[in-house]
Amino acid sequence: MEKNQSTALIFELSRSGRRCARLPVSDVPDAVVTIPQRFMADAPPALPELGELDVVRHFVNLSTKNMSIDTNFYPLGSCTMKYNPKRHERLAALAGLADVHPLQDDETCQGILGLLYEMQSYLAEIAGLHGVSLQPAAGAQGELTALLVASAYFKDKGQKRTRVLIPDSAHGTNPASAAIAGFDAVQIKSQGGYVDLEDLKAKLDDRTAVFMITNPNTLGLFEKQIATITKLVHEAGGLVYLDGANMNAILGITRPGDFGADMMHYNVHKTFTGPHGAGGPGSGPIAVRDMLIPYLPSPLVVRQGDRYTLDEDRPQSIGRVRSFFGNVGILIRGYCYIRTLGPSGLREVSDQAVLNANYLLSRLKDQFEVPQGDRCMHEFVASCRTLRREKNISAMEIAKRLLDFGYHAPTVYFPLVVPEALMIEPTETENKETLDAFADTLIKIKGEDAAFLKEAPHTLSRSRPDEVKAAKEPILRWKPA
Amino acid sequence: MSYVQNTAEQQAAMLASIGVDCIEALFAPIPSELRLKRLLDIPAAMSEIELTRHMTALASRNRNASDSVCFLGGGAYDHFIPAVVDAICSRSEYYTAYTPYQAEASQGSLQAFFEFQTLICQLTGMEVANASLYEGGTSVTEAVLMAAGVTGRHGRVIVAESVHPDYRSTLKTYLANLEPKVTEVPTPEGFANPDDIRKVLDDQTSCVVLQHPNFFGCLEEVEEVAKLCHAVGALLVVSFDPISLGILKKPGDYGADIAVAEGQGLGNPLNYGGPYLGLLACREAYVRKIPGRVVGQTTDRLGRRTYALTLQTREQHIRREKATSNICTNQGLMALKAAVHLTALGPSGLRETAHLCLNKAHYAVAQIETMTDMRRRFNRPFFKEFTLQSSVPVHSLLEHARDDGYLAGLALARWYEGLEDCFSVTVTEKRTRSEIDGLARSLQSAVRHGVRAVMA
Amino acid sequence: MVPGNLRYTKTHEWALLEGDVVTVGITKFAADQLTDITYIELPSVGKKTIAGSACGNIETVKAVSDLYSPVGGEVCAVNSGLTADAAPLTADPYGTGWLFKLRVTGNAADALSGLLTPGAYQNQLESEGH
């Protein structure tokens, strides 16, 4: 059933004179001296005009054209699409949390400050590190923040270190953040799924500020040489940064600080289940070793007796990386998650995430090539290289066809080091029935006709978009005919 | 609590399929000396009932815009959020989806973001908008980085001191190790005097950044500054207030080249500072330098109108260290809220909201000036926020008002030397005449008692 | 075989010297790698380039290839028609698909001496397995 209303744009539904929101009649006199004419618009912006029912029907109908965790299995590697508990939504919406203004005096928001203080300490403990800034808005901003912290630290020590070393399997935000922090991004090769130690040694010198590593890495493997790597980097005088996107595999099992990382970011929207909102919001707190604490962005929440305050008086701080405190709404959800799971529950998350991923791997490893072997942590990367060569079926085709069966596609073509990559992360919240049905479907798709797959998906409201056309002649907004 | 579903029997069957006899065996790749050999030192698990009690208790320790009358602003505003915004945006299909990488399975969000981009263009009079940035401060910063890319000038960036202090601080943090250097123009009269800008503007300047209305609530001479900028080939970046555009001239109409904003006021609660919404819109010519995700319209295999993320070669996952920005996760849900909010308001609703803010703010000034000896600090036109000079210590004044149930204003001392005796007050469409009268009375009694408060 | 009258870079640009002006393009091999070009960014006339440094790029939906200036010089012409229609770039990379022209700084004949000869470039292609 394809409804017309659900694909017309709100602008096309607009009829002059229709209204949704109604404002109260003004209870004050009109301002006498208002604003000089040069500042005033002749007319308000030409926004669409719709009645309330049409607004609701339009956006509700549109929503049905999405897949989401609440409606579909979503094994999107590197993204940790676990269930988002409903109780978090209700609690985060309490007026005493949602309606607090960010510039209220500390005295008037002791509840929130206490929560944030606790959150700082939980994240430090889980990291095995000493200081936490909750300010970064997402993982990428956490990376940038930590690199700026590192840069300030070296500047203070009188060292001129200009390079950040990054494995070729890293996420694109790593080199992009390094560039904004003013460093040269230098790529380190991978060897059999792990950091190529020889390449690392060759590039490590007194120009190295930071080595950024994702561990477990983007292939879903725990970097078994991690102790050697961190030792090498530290001997060269550099710092080790952990991209914490994959923390879901190691909560309470091993801690970045214990394996030699000096700084890291969390993706609260992944590991601690902030709803992704079709793109965001996220929250990307960073944790650092004690010598780096003075450089963290301001403010931090500190405790004095039984009072909590925002400490802005931190002369060595790099400054702010955004306005106000941080993405508090997401931090509150993460806090609720940690409080409801506790130490054993968090440990269970990683146990079960790793069990689910390995089970799925065991179901698929004889059907799909998995270059990095038959064990993984919380995710694994299959390759459609041979499938592509022999049957002309690419990772993209498999991904698109999965949509027909009601599964969101895995992450495709990432990490870049695996050709035709299908990166699969089931998370701990899925059950065996779902994993089995998914594995059966993947195996079935693999046997389908290549020409048929090229045109997949076949059953959704839209088939494949013409991306070349979209990029060549960009249409980025609706225009009146 | 636990969200794990597999039963003990299922787990045993799964382990058998993997070929190990316990979960622990799966962690063998982690060297044992790196393992944590104890439980994490965090509090024990709570049930939902306990958590609800705990969170309710925490929440009760915060004053807020629901239990107090809120006159606070400074970049975060207590605007009304129509019920349709929450009803729509709490649909699971929107808020539990990931980034719409698989276009066919994400047409709902993609179309909504395309509509969002269009609405932001309609609002600002600009030609292109992206699908959101983190918040107001990083939006200013991204605009400045973009201006350097567009103009090829990596010298000077001119920023008025009347721009939000957090935005300026964010910009300086980001620029710490990059070429462009910030020149701040003082704003002793509550706005950036175009003559002062002209003095520092040169042909190495990539852009001038203004906020309009600015942090003090005052309007800037945006049109004149735009002309100055264009005369030397620099861009004008303006941080605007979305609600103000119900009555004020659009950035695109007064010559702004990149328009950015904190979009919190469009459907997002105060949330103690986030998640908020960074808006960025610009001229068509700069589209390939824009930061962040952008949704485009195209067709599918059958020629049907379809939406997809586009121009992705700008982004970090393809261009890595040469990307226009490092942003990946953005503020999608907040953008959706803004889209629904703007649609719910429509042109009349937006204009009426802006008029209510304007009139109530001006009424508030009149009442306060009538009932107290306090006066507006700056003689400039303003919209919904204004700066007052107090004859008694600001801190005790605000504390007094707080005890009367008013979050009365923001003391400016922490940000501005010379404004130690000033505070800013914001009046949104939510405030009633009786609340404003109450505030004026509270300030009046504070001023009367002021001497005593200081002596005590 | 690659044309014998040109010089080449490791990054698959070609260069043709006429007087003190060098015409620059990308090789047939490079052009064949680019399916569905969506955008070409060329240096603007008057821009000074440094040998071996990036001075533009060619984009497809999911990839960007940087263009490197084979020699140092000042850009004196660009094939601006390509930004509207990139077809010549793949159809005729050594002819109508040229990208830009540089007026060489310093001795024109010397400028090209650092580049690969047709034979050396051909060897590179073969050793890369193409």
Ligand SMILES: Cc1ncc(COP(=O)(O)O)c(C=O)c1O
């Ligand atoms: C490995 C990795 N690093 C970094 C990031 C960036 O995090 P965010 O999207 O929160 O900015 C991601 C997320 O996509 C990721 O998967």
